Amino acid sequence: MNPHPQILRPRTLNVVVQPGQLLPEHSHQVKLYSERRVVDAWYWGDLPAALPGRLRKAVAYLVPVDDRDENRTHHVVTRFDWFEDMEAFNLVPDTFGTDAEDVYRGRELMDWVKHPAIRQLLSDVFTEPDVFFNYWTATHRPLAEAGSLVRNAVVFGEHLRNRTFLTRDLLDLGIAYAVLRDIGNVWYQTSDDSPNTRRKALSGMLQKLKGPLAHFKSTCPEYAPILRELLLAPARPITDRRAQILLRYASEVPEHDGPLIVDHASW
Structure with a gap:
């Protein structure tokens, strides 16, 4: 030097x-x-x-x-x-995704959430190193394109956000579900898409995120059981009406495997 x-x-x-x-x-x-x-x-x-x-x-x-x-x-x-309380999802660099648009829209989607406990949950999840570094290139299902995990979260979350007749808290919870519903694929990437493999991924995700989910349960007892029902939906029946509503909207959105359409005007 x-x-x-x-x-x-x-x-x-x-x-x-x-x-x-x-x-x-x-x-x-x-x-x-x-x-x-x-x-x-x-x-x-x-x-x-x-x-x-x-x-x-x-x-x-x-x-x-x-x-x-x-x-x-x-x-x-x-x-x-x-600062342990700094929101981790807002610190993710644009370069982490296969496309900077994926990271930008993913950050913006989580930053739209207003409910304090739900924002804290998302920050706690993205403070986990594997999630912070690898969420942005993971796939939402076997053999899908790299980055499809965040792209599908964004497409569903933006679709849901426009349902303004839902309460703001329920919209926030739905966005958390959009971000977390396939997050087990961060750790369990495989070409096998059998029900048994999906159960293992779900079980592993619940174990990996045990701390953030437990903290959310203690700080948000009203919405934590609904989120748990949503995350367990592939394996268990849904009984909560609000969870049923969010799952219905999720079913309206087709899987998205290509690049996101650039449209920042809606933000």
Whole structure:
């Protein structure tokens, strides 16, 4: 590195922090993920251990350093302010999907949710590393195109959102269902689409998301049983009328395996 680099204007970013290699003199290589970009940076200081199955989220104070000898800009983090409550789904970079449109529309769909406990559920789910990194390229069924999981969530969620005669809380719950209904495929990708395989994926998903779902049950006892009925719908009968309504709307939307049509006007 140039011994006399030019220090540029400092900035702050809301980020997911992924520690890398521990270097001499107690420095760390870190990768920072935010909505618009992924930044490789250096940090001198202690990094707190992440909770099991959780990502670290923080405000990063960045100093860009322009190294003209190497014709590149390095980034140094001077401080992290750690925020466990930062919403993880709004930190997913556009580059994570097979198409930036998929990620943009997926983020916007979740950000439309207003109910505090349902927003918290979605953030808790996307704080799980496998979901944060892999949801955007997973498939909604065996042999479908990569990225079809988020595209089908978006198509159903946007269809549902326009049903303005439903209560806002029920619309929010329906969007959570759209995002979560096939999320087991993040962990269980297989060419076998048998009922037994689908049951294993469902069971595995409930186990992987046990923490977020338990927290949602404790903070939202009115809607947690409805969401559970919806997620178990392939294996169990539906008894709640509100869950039946949401499933009926889900049945109106055909599977979507191609790219999303670009239409930001509706947002």
